[in-house]
Amino acid sequence: MNVLLTHVDYIAAVAIFLVGLYILLVKQNLLKKILGLNIMETAVFAFIVTAGMTDNGVPPLLGPDAVGPFASPLPHALVLTGIVVAVSITALALALIVRVKRECGSVELNELGKVE
Amino acid sequence: MRKFLALVLIAALGAVLIAAVVNLPEPGTTDSPVHTHVSAGYIKGGHEAGGADNLVTAVLLNYRAIDTFGEVTVIFTALIAVLAATSLAGPTERSGTQNIDLKTTRVPVSPVVSFVVRLMAPFIATFALFVMLKGHELPGGGFQGGVVLGAMLILLALFSGRTDKTDDEELPPGLRNWIRAAGPLVFGALGLTGLVFSGWLFSLPDHPFWREMVMIGLELGIGIGGAAVLVGLFRALREG
Amino acid sequence: MSVSDLFDLLILALLITCVLGIARVRDLATAVTLFAIYSFVLCLLWAHRGAPDVAMTEAAVGAGITAVLFFTAIAKIGRREK
Amino acid sequence: MMAAIQATLAGLLIVAGAAFFFIGTIGLLRLPDFYTRVHAVTKCDALGAGLVLLGLAILAGFDGSGIRIIALIALVLLSSPTAGHALARAAWRAGLEPWYRKSGHVGQ
Numbered sequence: 001m002n003v004l005l006t007h008v009d010y011i012a013a014v015a016i017f018l019v020g021l022y023i024l025l026v027k028q029n030l031l032k033k034i035l036g037l038n039i040m041e042t043a044v045f046a047f048i049v050t051a052g053m054t055d056n057g058v059p060p061l062l063g064p065d066a067v068g069p070f071a072s073p074l075p076h077a078l079v080l081t082g083i084v085v086a087v088s089i090t091a092l093a094l095a096l097i098v099r100v101k102r103e104c105g106s107v108e109l110n111e112l113g114k115v116e
Numbered sequence: 117m118r119k120f121l122a123l124v125l126i127a128a129l130g131a132v133l134i135a136a137v138v139n140l141p142e143p144g145t146t147d148s149p150v151h152t153h154v155s156a157g158y159i160k161g162g163h164e165a166g167g168a169d170n171l172v173t174a175v176l177l178n179y180r181a182i183d184t185f186g187e188v189t190v191i192f193t194a195l196i197a198v199l200a201a202t203s204l205a206g207p208t209e210r211s212g213t214q215n216i217d218l219k220t221t222r223v224p225v226s227p228v229v230s231f232v233v234r235l236m237a238p239f240i241a242t243f244a245l246f247v248m249l250k251g252h253e254l255p256g257g258g259f260q261g262g263v264v265l266g267a268m269l270i271l272l273a274l275f276s277g278r279t280d281k282t283d284d285e286e287l288p289p290g291l292r293n294w295i296r297a298a299g300p301l302v303f304g305a306l307g308l309t310g311l312v313f314s315g316w317l318f319s320l321p322d323h324p325f326w327r328e329m330v331m332i333g334l335e336l337g338i339g340i341g342g343a344a345v346l347v348g349l350f351r352a353l354r355e356g
Numbered sequence: 357m358s359v360s361d362l363f364d365l366l367i368l369a370l371l372i373t374c375v376l377g378i379a380r381v382r383d384l385a386t387a388v389t390l391f392a393i394y395s396f397v398l399c400l401l402w403a404h405r406g407a408p409d410v411a412m413t414e415a416a417v418g419a420g421i422t423a424v425l426f427f428t429a430i431a432k433i434g435r436r437e438k
Numbered sequence: 439m440m441a442a443i444q445a446t447l448a449g450l451l452i453v454a455g456a457a458f459f460f461i462g463t464i465g466l467l468r469l470p471d472f473y474t475r476v477h478a479v480t481k482c483d484a485l486g487a488g489l490v491l492l493g494l495a496i497l498a499g500f501d502g503s504g505i506r507i508i509a510l511i512a513l514v515l516l517s518s519p520t521a522g523h524a525l526a527r528a529a530w531r532a533g534l535e536p537w538y539r540k541s542g543h544v545g546q
Binding site: 015016020029035036042044045051057058059076080083087 | 360364365370371372375376378379383387388391394395398401402404405406407408409410413414417418421422425426428429430432433434437438
């Protein structure tokens with residue numbers, strides 16, 4: 001029980017990830033699936049940033065009067081590039097969905113099975 | 117049935133993930149591997165070797181420069197893919213599937229909103245430039261300033277673009293394409309400069325002044341190129 | 357259990373509420389609005405964890421650009437999920 | 439003495455701002471239709487956030503961060519009413535009818 005309390009940040013990230021996976025698997029609307037994918041991505045980012053934090057939350061800025069312990073800068077840099085790539089992926093997926101709607105007239109996966 | 121299978125899969129995956137997660141070191145403790153392994157070296161030597169007070173910028177532009185180069189290439193490639201997906205003509209334009217119910221009447225832009233957006237846009241642009249230029253000392257950098265600038269340009273395109281015409285670009289197409297490719301181009305050019313002067317690809321010069329200039333150039337390239345890519349994504353999606 | 361921990365727990369509870377709301381609603385525009393709220397709360401969490409750079413990016417991208425892209429797509433494909 | 443006055447004033451302003459947020463949230467939950475809810479929330483945003491930020495500016499003193507917080511107040515006072523206006527206008531254009539009292543002995 002104690003370990004659940006100390007690791008509540010990680011467990012919340014896992015819970016958000018699983019809800020995102022549920023949306024991705026169960027919902028038939030393609031745009032809803034992309035929302036689920038985005039939720040999974042942000043859950044992973046939250047997990048990575050949480051792994052690199054320190055208790056007092058000092059950002060990794062080495063000013064003249066900065067005192068540690070600093071949060072680890074490597075997860076921040078990875079997540080930063082990840083966020084920008086995620087928005088590019090979202091835009092590409094949305095463009096494809098709009099194209100699917102234009103070509104087939106629907107964005108529901110169970111209706112798309114009947115097209116041709 | 118499909119829902120049941122999905123729930124079983126998610127329950128199994130959740131059990132595995134939680135079992136894995138509770139065995140990790142407690143978040144926030146400073147003696148866990150994430151703090152002692154690589155990051156300790158970055159924090160100790162970051163100012164001298166990385167050349168920036170903001171260690172995130174140092175990691176992005178110096179320690180992990182090849183990652184960042186790949187990343188600006190990825191977003192540029194995504195823009196090309198979106199342009200291809202939206203603007204290339206399809207094999208056959210199906211008749212009868214055109215969505216008539218989606219022809220919404222276009223609401224004219226409120227003059228109040230338009231005025232406030234135009235009033236605030238220069239301030240947002242100034243903030244974005246500040247974030248880019250001071251990214252090696254304060255929180256900020258190329259990507260951060262780039263997304264702020266991109267959000268501002270999308271706001272302008274939403275509220276003050278000519279809504280009756282589809283092509284409302286401000287810049288001539290030739291210049292626009294060069295600016296959209298600014299991230300990979302500037303990064304590649306400055307990386308090659310590092311190869312010429314110090315023998316290492318993507319290395320920064322040793323002289324503090326030139327090092328700062330190169331970092332500012334990289335951040336401006338990433339930021340302005342990223343903003344142009346984001347606006348391009350939005351425009352392609354809106355017109356496609 | 358300090359004030360900082362309570363703040364953390366409150367933010368995590370808000371995040372999970374937003375995500376469950378996204379899974380539940382049938383209206384796509386509501387789902388995207390909930391996703392923008394989720395991104396903003398997440399940005400608060402990261403500012404609290406010592407990651408101001410990531411928080412700034414997430415505030416501009418998650419709550420701004422991603423939401424605008426989703427709404428642009430919804431305007432083309434309709435807002436009802438069947 | 440000066441510091442005590444500063445802290446008291448800042449605390450009062452922040453509590454007043456929080457009270458406005460509270461009232462605005464009650465309005466969001468209790469009011470009957472979209473237009474009245476937007477009205478309540480816009481008030482809460484502009485006045486509540488403005489007062490809290492003013493309290494923080496007094497607490498920070500008249501130096502770099504204080505001036506930045508005052509710039510933030512100007513931004514909030516500019517953007518929050520605009521957002522409320524845009525929301526209400528979009529709803530009106532989309533054809534959402536305002537709420538009227540059903541029994542009809544007032545107005546109507």
